[in-house]
Amino acid sequence: MNKLCQHDGLCITMDARINLHGFICFCKEGYQGELCQHQNEDETTRMTSNSLNDPQIIDDEQEDDEKLSDQDNNKSLSSLTSDSSNECPFNHDIASKVSTAFAKATGIDMEFAIQLLKDHGWNIDQALKATYEAKEHAQSIMNTKQNWKDTNEKYFKILSWNTDTTDSDEVELNNLIEKRTETIIEILLREKPDVILLQQVGTFALTLIITCLSSLYDDESIQIDSSNDSNYVSIFTHKSTIKKKHVSMIKNSENWNMLKVEIEYKNSISIDLFNAFIDENTYSYCFEQINKNNPNHIILFGISSQISDTFWNSHTINLDDLWQMTDQRPETTYTFDPELNSNITGNDKPERYDRIFFRSSTSINNQLKPVHMELEGIQHIKTSDIVFPSTHWAIQGYFDVDN
Template sequence: MTSISIDDDCQILDDKHDEEKCSDNDTDKSITSSTSDSSNECPFNAEISSKLSTAFAKATGIDIEFAIQLLKDHGWNIDQALKATYEAKEHAQSIISTKENWKKTNEKYLKISSWNTDTTDCDEIELNDLIEQRAETIIEILLREKPDVILLQQVGTVALTLIITYLSSLYDDESVQIDSPNNCNYVSIFTRKSLIKKKNVSIISNEDNWKMLKIEVEYKDSLKLDLFNAVIDENTSSFCFEQINETNPDHIVISGISSKISENAWDFNMCDLIDLWEKTGKQPEVTYTYDPELNSNINGNEKPERYDRLFYRTSTSLNDQFKPIHMELEGIQHIKTSDRIFPSTHWAIQGYFDIDS
């Protein structure tokens, strides 16, 4: 029989106590590590995370699914998620406020809208239904704003049919298919019947069957405008602008361009055109037309980009008489059937031009 002294018992108890302290410290480290980790993994159990998401959605007034995604994106750090939410709301309100200040000037200026609708047709019935709902909101915005010229990019057949149907009483339209027959996308140009007369329509293409739509028009029976609309990439941008540069110098040029070309990849020497955003002061609130931080239609962690641009060139005869006045973003409102979904993954550019003729 082995005997154990009192001193031995005390030592054993002390050793156990030290082990428990080490175990507690390890647990604390584990908890600290999980809560400070910036990954998307939730550090809470299902019940707590559900209550947290619900409370966050209620406090911020956003959809529960969007609330969960925001919390995930910010490592379930409530302070960071709240900051991102309120910054996005302030940004949206700033854009809306700026736009509202121009509502009374609609008839005074030439008003141009350019919008990548991102409404490509889909084989899934539910997604096509959603495209129709998004298209209906696009139509509502266009009819409310009534631009003199509308330049739409990446319009699917379902959306295009709806838009033409609802706008036909006010607008003439021309479209050209820019993708393969199995993936129908169009670029379209709509012009106000009461102010603009079409003179000539042409489709510009290269050897790879890339296409750009051009319409020559007359505005208010006096000004000759050449309207261009295209979706480009780094392989087609040079050809696109070469064709635009060859336009009659006595005509005003307006060009809507949508692309996936990031800001630092643009070659600004390739075109003899003026970027409306740059000419109107590079206002920060209208910089990004593709904004994952504000547009919940966009999935992933992409950074905001200025993928959409409105270019112009005055005619030699007008010189400084054709002047850009203002630029704003449109489409920053949810569709009627959702408090989370926007009409497109892109905001629309809306530009105002003054003509002293």
């Protein structure tokens, strides 16, 4: 039986155990029970939730959450100090002492201490500066988030997230995807947004998410493209605030698909939800289709992509960018951030790959006004001080409701 931890309130701390790349979260309260299992439906291009009992979640075992062993640390040191691309100026013994002292002084994991020193040419001053800048950046995000947690009841809330949980043929990777998905579910149940838009969701992850959210949310999911039958985009709508009116799929000649769900919020506001994974080839067609939408309906469009800022800046669209509409705060700029997210490998630069677009309706009444945007998914999964729920941060937007 898989184990999963659910908690309505997270205690997020910046104590001595904090990792350079994120936060440690602790359960405020535990829940005991069995996790129900969801059976796949026969349809290959659409998955919807059945009427299931509310699953109860049980705490995962903490014994898996262990530090690297001395043997692993020595192995990491041996590998990094012998890297010809950035050779360590110290012998193995001195490098070990420097790394150990640096990790202890900064309160970060040994593995990250070694990598950080290596990235900065074993210059302790530069590595320290990078460490504290990362912590300050993380703290600024959390300070802003907490202010909105205290007052968000009156707002319409939407969350968009590239979960990066596409199925794998590797058993170990699938096990990790399962653990990451469990944390994603915890965050969704904690935040309880009115609308959830998920991109790049694998079959196993989607089944688990649908199962655990079925008591609170209706869902619609389609495959991103016909060539990959385990890569979905999904739209979840909260049953208590939203009535689903119509569901459709928009596709082009290259088998690229976009999901559209027409909803009514609190029996008064008509909203059309769009969700897609796009690239430069599907960009134009995607926005052409959205621009044909009923002008009397509000549009909310969640996308994930690998499109650079340069491309976005050179093209004009008739939709407002939520980040730009909410003061363009620096701490919420990047959703794909190799400097803070240790799930990302390689030397990529930070990018704003994930966005929520918005268009008001022509109606004078019943409008949504964007007032705030924050990042979610910035804490580690419960069984690791290294792994995050996804390679992407989630975007969560708040809208004031004008009736």
